[in-house]
Amino acid sequence: MPAPRSDRKALWLGLLTASLILLTAVFMTLAAQMRPVAMHDLNLAEGEKLKCVSYAPYHRPGQTPLDPASRIPRDQIAADLEALAKITACVRLYSVSQGLGEVPELARPLGLKVLLGAWIGYDQTRNAAELAHALEIANAYTDVVRALIVGNEVLLRRERSEDEMRTLIRQARAQARVPVTYADVWEFWTRHDSLAAEVDFVTVHILPFWEDEPVDIVDALAHVVDIRSRIGEHFPGKPVVIGETGWPSAGRQREESRPSRVNQARYIREFVHQAHARGWDYNLIEAIDQPWKRRLEGTVGGHWGLLEADSLAPKFPLAGAVAERESAFGPIGGALLGGLLAFLLATTGRRTRCLRVSALSATGALGGVVTVLHWEHAHLAYRDALEWSVLGAVAALCAVLPLVLARWHGEPLPDAARAARLLRRPQGWRSKAALLSLLRALLLFAAAIAALLLWVDPRYRDFPTLLYLTPAVVFGVISWWNLPPGRSERVCxxxxxxxxxxxxxxxxxxxxxxxxxxxxxxxxxxPLLLRPQQHQQR
Incomplete structure (x- = not known):
């Protein structure tokens, strides 16, 4: 039996109101992102550059240090260093394998210094070979290599003990013709402070974003100043270098720590200004975005670079206001296209009413702008073909939802089981009510999986709000009127x-x-608050 006209009017009014509210919120957010934010201008002295930045060459598609057989082409490393020589006086390496051993030779004519790193991990045979190779390079390029860093956050990863690291550092100092150090987060230096006697200087990592209690960007610099002061007091008379500090430009927010282009620019500018004023030696993480790190640390892991991975263009200027977004052309175009398609679909076919067309056009516009924003996020976050296939399929269902909805006239929807039976019949796909019901079941299941994964393993997973925003609005409204929940929907x-x-x-x-x-x-x-009989009463 068709739904009463009063119920249909309430349905379309509810859908129109919800869509307009969300559209307003989205465009207010976009407007805020396009507003330039004033911050400290980093006016370096004539010829002055950043003291040092972490350099890893794995920024092109498919490149990763996790593949032992991979080797970065020499010409790529040379091009990277040429770009970096314009902004920094030094690069820090974490390994000398996969072609990185050529960095000192290529850095010499550019005037770059090198903090050479020997990677230390679980494999003792590989550790010995890595350290021997690093010592050979360091001793051959003493005019380029500022220091040899034996191991990076090895104690943090619990891959070697303090005594084992002491032995490796002593071995390196006995053979090296350059200063030797070890790098780890500041807490692990204070827990293993006896290692300070073995190094020429203490190399600490201070990353406000990754603290156990994440730090707001407003307080980030004060936090660094406090930790740097405490480390200096903890190791009196021993030189201290900040071996890693920085801020990500994209990814999941950690409590008060929000990754963003504006926050990254603010942190880098203010930190460098303070570091130069206070005479700190430091290294920023990192030179170029590293897409491969998304597999280890989620979206945020791939976006710590000062330069874009594909073009090596700076993410932000060192002076002047910075905006999070340069243009809203894509989202506006998505909203217009989605609204137009929904309007055309809603006004064709049988006779319709203005309120219904308005509601469906607004929902189409919301679906269009959200689809574009999620597409932008996907390019930042999706890591492999599996994610593009699975999450891309979910995104496609969300994108097509407003178009299916636009052909619907408010008739009662079956539950998912009955909808599946209807769609198996000849010409069953013509039933928009059945299609909508099945879409809700599929998207509820996908959202349930996403919610569970984010609950049990949250550290490196993004909040998938954009992915499920359109179905949340659509089904959150129409479920109150004529979409009775089945058992599977209620479980999800x-x-x-x-x-x-x-x-x-x-x-x-x-x-x-x-x-x-x-x-x-x-x-x-x-689906939880309403039962099938309540839908029937409506």
Missing amino acids: AILIAFAVSARWLSEPANPQAIGWLLCGLAFALP
């Missing part, structure tokens, strides 16, 4: 509601966690 809804709430409770002040909570509850609550 329970999982979503529990997982998004648990995730939010662990970081209640995180805006990204709040957004995911609201999105998940909008999607999940109607």
Whole structure:
């Protein structure tokens, strides 16, 4: 039986209101992102450069240090160093394998100095070969190599003990013709402070974003100043170098620490200004974005670079205001295209009404702008063919949802089981009600998996709010009127509601966690609060 006209009017009014509210919020956010933010101008003295930046050459598609057989071409390293010589006086390496052993030779004519790194891990045979190779290079290029760094965060990763590191460092100092040090996060230096007697200087990592209690960008520099002072007091008379510090430009927010282009620019500018004023020796992480790190650290891991991975263009200027986004042309175009397609589909076919067309056009516009924004995020976050296939399929379902909805006239929707039976019949695909019901079941299942994964393994996973925003709005509204939940939908809804709430409770002040909570509850609550008989009564 067709739904009463009063119910349909409320349905279209609810859909129109929700879509317009979300569209307003999205475009207000875009406007805020395009607003230039004033910050400290880093006016370096004539000829002055950054003291040092971490350099890894694995920024082209498919390049990764995780493949032992890979080797970076010499001409690529030479081009990278030529670009870096314009902004820094030194590069830090973490290994001398896979072609990186050629860096000192290529750095010499550019006037670059090198902090040479020997990678130390679980494999003792490989460690011995790596250290021997690093010593050979360091001793051959004493005019280029500032120091030899024996191991990077080895104690943090628990791959070697303090006594084993002491033995390796002593071995290196006995043979090296350059200063020798070891690099680790500042807490592990204070826990293993006896190692300071074995090195020529202490190399500490201070990363406000990765602290156990993440630091807001507003307080980040004060935090670094405090830690640097404490380390200096802890190791009196021993030179201290900040071996890693920086801020990511994209990725998952950690409590108060938000990755963004503006925050990265602010941190780098303010830190470098303070470091030069205070006479600190430092190394920024890192020179170029490293897409391969997304596999280890999520989206945020691949976006610590000062330069873009593909073009080697600077992410931000060293002076002047910085905006998070340069243009909103793509999202605006997506909204216009989505709204137009939904309008055309809604006005063809049988007779329709203005309120319905307005609601469906607004929903199409919301779906279009969200699709473009998620496409932008996918290029930052998706790591391999599997993610592009699976998450891309979910994104495609979300993108097509407003178009299927635009052909729907408000008739009652079956539950998922009945919808599947209807679609198996000849010409069953013509039933937009059945298609919508099946789409909700599929997207509820996908959202339940995403919510559970984010709950149990949150550190390196992004909040998938953009991916599920459109279905949350669509089904969050129409489920109140004529989309009775089946058993499977209710199970998925329970999982979503529990997982998004648990995730939010662990970081209640995180805006990204709040957004995911609201999105998940909008999607999940109607199937939980309404039972089939309530739909029938409506």
